[in-house]
Amino acid sequence: MLEGLKVVELATVLAGPHVGMFFAELGAEVLKVEHPEHPDVTRSWKLPTERPDSSVSAYFSSVNYHKTYIRLNLSKEEDRYEALNLIKEADIVLMNFKKGDQEKFNLTDKTLLQFNPGLLIGKISGFGEESDRVAYDLILQAETGYMSMNGTPESGPVKMPVAFIDVLAAHHLKEGLLVALLNRQRTGKGGVVHVSLYDAAISSLVNQASNYLMNKHIPQRIGSLHPNIAPYGELFKTKDDKEVTFAIGSQIHFEKLVTVLEAKELLKDKRFINNQVRVDHRFELAELIQQKVILWQAETLNNELRKVFVPCAIIKNLREVFREEGAQKLIREEKIEGRLTKRVTGIAFTYGSY
Template structure:
């Protein structure tokens, strides 16, 4: 799709490099450029089981795929000039420079557009271009409300187990760059697309933001439960020791669940007949459901739910996830610096013409 597209990826860590990988998977020629003395820090972010002498890590591999690798020190005039030569024919330039670094390196937006007016410059920052704060995903999760909502009353605030704010910012940047590419077909001019982790996080608060903005409701830590729907996120233990959860989004779903469990009388019980009442009485409802679930095997439950289009699922670990063919189909393998690497695809859509 993008075989003629040339991308220079000067970004590090997760958000920016994943954008480069996205375009690489779609056929673009992507060159990742790193400082020879200070390479991408995620090369060193290794599990205890990883070889410390190998130049890549699983973390680094997760968002670097099908790229060429080039070491350039922008403070070195000869090497900087090499970068400038590459910029002249590039379509996209990705970076997450700290505030002032682009100017220090002589790589301001204005200068880059002087040498290549059609260049699309994609930039990621932590708290916006005017801020010099160092931003890691954890800090953004803390400061944009995600940690305050995540966890249980007993656990206290908990961060999400993936760098989700980075992932969300990367998607925002991809969308912005795709829009700029479309615009360029009409104007023949480049653009600057800027995304901050902060804005991406706030923009992703979705229903939780509206619960507060419209009702003044400050979300509490309720584990996997949903503040607006019940049963939704309660975890039940089956007869065969499996963990199962339901997303009962409608009265019809609830009727079918009760039908399977032999609890049809609950659909006319004023405590549970409507979703708003189920939310109010969710603890009592969960106890009733658990009593029956504990006598049922997971496969029997899921077979009925899937057949009747009731959202339900097992809670799986990653070993169990990647036993599934549909998950394995998204795995991409590549050797980087003589090291076999694997990651999941940055592309989850299917495009047919």
Template sequence: MKNFIEQLRVIDLSSVLAGPSVGMFFAELGADVTKIEHPIYKDVTRSWKLASEDKNSSFSAYFSAINYKKKYTSLNLKLSEDVLRLKELIKHADVLLMNFKKGDQEKFNISDDTLLSINPQLIIGKINGYGNESDRVAYDLILQAESGFMSMNGKPDSGPIKMPVALIDVLAGHQLKEGILNALLNRTQTQKGSVVTVSLYETAVASLMNQASNYLMNNHIPQRIGSLHPNIAPYGEIFSSKDDKLLTFAIGNDKQFAKLCNFLELDEIPLDDQFSSNVARISNRTELEKILAAKIMQHDAQEIMNYCLKENIPAGIIQNLKEVFETPLAKAMIREEEIDGKLTRRVSSVSFKTKEA
């Protein structure tokens, strides 16, 4: 017997990353997902290739990352007959995904009211850049710049730096998933569809979390401090081991700090007024980093990790992606599929696990 998600029919009119990631989420959970592209001007991410990728391929690794287990079809919504074909599909759909510019829905004669008149139970999920009333084109880099993320990211001498993944797009996709799931739940009670809209800008601001509250409550404007945490120390400092590995620690309380110091034969440090509390360690983190670095250099990385794992001290060796995908947990998240006769690989969009009672 099919579960709730497996019974859903999803039409994915979206492109780039955020919208398609939502389509992939539902597809991976078993929904019937059809991705619709223009017959000539297909999803632009098909062309976003590394220099090493096959230039003649019909898709890229980037495209593969957020398109999995989908059916593909082509429609030109400037043609009335193709709009009619879309409307026929809408009659039997549960969810419609899109990220059109303002005014495009009306231009294509597929306004929200039109779609809901065809299928009153349809859930319409939409992503835009800067809210429903803005027609501004939005890309993740620009959102990172304008929402404060880039101003905080980097080192004091590096200048602002964007994050190496399109994080705002990823987070907007998560917001839309949550909104659609909430709408589907409501539909079971009301039998009515709805429109769920997510903007990249509001997603970015909502994701500022503790940094936002640091400013809103204390007028603290975060500065670029690399991997360091503004509220916790030692947290994010990068240390070199005897065997030239790089490690970092996320020391969240005094007990963890004392245990780390015990291993490093620095038992006097947690008793020192400069380092005895988190607030004190924040004020004196540069001196503390020097003291810890000298001791960490005397040990191999795995020796340190073995102790930290045993004592529940948050620590990790910094790994590249080759090393990441050599671990069992990451390997288990790899999903393979043939697209246009070629093998594609990506990581799962679903990281939760459900066990029935």
């Protein structure tokens, strides 16, 4: 879809390269520029089981795909000149420089747009362009409320097991650049799209933010439970020692759930007659549901609830996830510097014209 588009990626780690991979998967030519002696640090972020002599890690592979790798030291005039020549012919340049580096390398927005008036500059910062704080996903999860909400009362604050804020920022930058491409098509003008990890994180608080802003409700660590819905996120053991969970988003869902579980008496219990009171009595409700769930095999229960369109899931690990055909279709393979690499696609939408 984007064949003929040229992207120069001066970004490292996860968010910026994630954006570069997005454009590469859509057919753009993506040139990833790395320092000759100090390449993208994620090349070294290896599991203990990975080959220590390999120049590629699984982490690096996750957001680098269908790119051309170029080594340039932007501190050297001749390398910087080569980079500028690449940018002169580019449609998009991606960067996540720390404060002051654009000026140090003479790659300011003004300089680049004078050099290439149609250029779109996509930038990611941690806490905004005027901040010099070093920003990693963990720090953003800590400072924007996510860790305070995530976990259980016993666990204390917990970081999510993916670089969630980086991924959110990447999506915001993709959206901004696509809007900028549309605007350039109309006007012929380039411009600058900037996303900070901080803004992306706050922007993504959605219902939790509104719960606080409207009701002064400060979310507590409640594991997988939903503060507004019950049962939703409780974990139940089955007869075959698996764990299942339900997302009971409506009264109809609840009625169908207890019908399948042969627990229709719960519909007459004043503690459970509607969602609001169920939230208040969710722990008593969970104990009663557990007494019914333990009588079922997980697959059987899941299938029965699917028949009546009640949201149910068996908790799966990644081995189980990637056994499934749907997940396998999203795997992308490529050899990078002699190593076979695998990752999941950065594109979850489909497109067709009629």
